[in-house]
Amino acid sequence: MQSEQRSARTSQRDRDTTQLPQVTHSRNPGMDLDMNWVRAAQANTSAIERRCATLPGRRSVKKEHQAAWLLKAITMIDLTTLSGDDTAGRVRRLCAKAAHPVRSEILSSLGVDEITTGAVCVYHDMIAPAVETLDHMGVTLPVAAVSTGFPAGLSPYHLRVEEIRESVRVGASEIDIVISRRHVLTGNWQALYDEMRDFREACGAAHVKAILATGELGSLRNVARASLVCMMAGADFIKTSTGKESVNATLPVSLVMIRAIRDYYEATGYRVGYKPAGGISKAKDAITYLALIKEELGDDWLTPDLFRFGASSLLGDIERQLEHHVTGHYSATYRHPMG
Numbered sequence: 001m002q003s004e005q006r007s008a009r010t011s012q013r014d015r016d017t018t019q020l021p022q023v024t025h026s027r028n029p030g031m032d033l034d035m036n037w038v039r040a041a042q043a044n045t046s047a048i049e050r051r052c053a054t055l056p057g058r059r060s061v062k063k064e065h066q067a068a069w070l071l072k073a074i075t076m077i078d079l080t081t082l083s084g085d086d087t088a089g090r091v092r093r094l095c096a097k098a099a100h101p102v103r104s105e106i107l108s109s110l111g112v113d114e115i116t117t118g119a120v121c122v123y124h125d126m127i128a129p130a131v132e133t134l135d136h137m138g139v140t141l142p143v144a145a146v147s148t149g150f151p152a153g154l155s156p157y158h159l160r161v162e163e164i165r166e167s168v169r170v171g172a173s174e175i176d177i178v179i180s181r182r183h184v185l186t187g188n189w190q191a192l193y194d195e196m197r198d199f200r201e202a203c204g205a206a207h208v209k210a211i212l213a214t215g216e217l218g219s220l221r222n223v224a225r226a227s228l229v230c231m232m233a234g235a236d237f238i239k240t241s242t243g244k245e246s247v248n249a250t251l252p253v254s255l256v257m258i259r260a261i262r263d264y265y266e267a268t269g270y271r272v273g274y275k276p277a278g279g280i281s282k283a284k285d286a287i288t289y290l291a292l293i294k295e296e297l298g299d300d301w302l303t304p305d306l307f308r309f310g311a312s313s314l315l316g317d318i319e320r321q322l323e324h325h326v327t328g329h330y331s332a333t334y335r336h337p338m339g
């Protein structure tokens with residue numbers, strides 16, 4: 001009986017989410033929809049753009065800190081492959097890379113032990129190969145699955161909910177849902193709240209990231225309002241983009257979402273995580289995002305539990321910069337306010 005239970009626990013088809021690696025911050029319990037708060041949310045576009053324009057160029061990171069920040073960034077990457085031609089082989093290689101993202105010679109010259117990325121992020125059909133590979137390697141790393149008819153989120157509602165349940169059942173411990181953009185564009189906040197509530201409930205013990213697809217929401221004020229509604233409905237993370245919109249993660253959108261997270265924390269005491277995603281491929285941009293988080297939310301958010309990059313190619317550039325760093329050919333000038 002016990003061995004049957006054990007094998008059921010480890011089965012890919014009946015994976016018990018309580019056994020899976022989980023982010024450790026407490027789950028956002030959500031709250032009733034507060035329409036007054038939603039209506040009051042504003043975003044002063046010109047002030048936000050001015051603030052973001054100055055962010056990348058404030059002052060240099062001291063050279064001795066640069067590698068440490070880049071290593072930290074790696075631990076916060078959801079290493080992603082979301083392509084129509086994904087195969088089990090590609091996902092196995094992705095997992096191997098996530099488990100050992102930096103060559104050991106580079107790590108040892110920096111005096112660092114093994115690190116991993118924050119998670120891997122894949123489509124539903126690639127969860128099983130990802131879980132198998134990580135289990136086989138003995139590596140504890142969350143598998144995040146995009147869900148609910150990603151990227152458009154326009155498949156039948158009951159199938160979107162069922163997709164979440166199925167992804168959790170086969171081993172995803174984090175679910176990246178896409179919201180219905182039309183609820184935001186028509187100001188139907190109750191519908192957005194109800195949808196997010198249903199998605200969150202379907203996730204069970206898995207953490208849920210709400211992808212707002214900010215490039216399709218029309219205004220920064222809509223981004224602020226959608227951020228609040230998703231957090232009120234229990235999102236554990238809010239995420240900018242699918243990576244498939246024509247405009248993905250930007251600094252102005254990030255500032256609006258991060259400030260919504262701060263407002264939510266100040267009002268409820270719950271820390272919701274932030275995930276910029278799509279088009280972040282340069283080490284210096286990663287540093288700029290970390291600087292923004294540090295300035296707006298503080299060091300508490302500079303952890304994989306509360307901050308992730310959704311990125312398919314960022315790791316390659318960070319690796320190159322680290323290599324330059326250890327070989328003394330480090331040429332990029334990082335200017336940001338953390339040095």
Ligand SMILES: O=C[C@H](O)COP(=O)(O)O
Pocket residue numbers: 080082121241242243244277278279280310311312313314
């Ligand atoms: O969620 C992750 C994004 O889809 C990755 O986008 P990217 O391929 O532009 O890095």
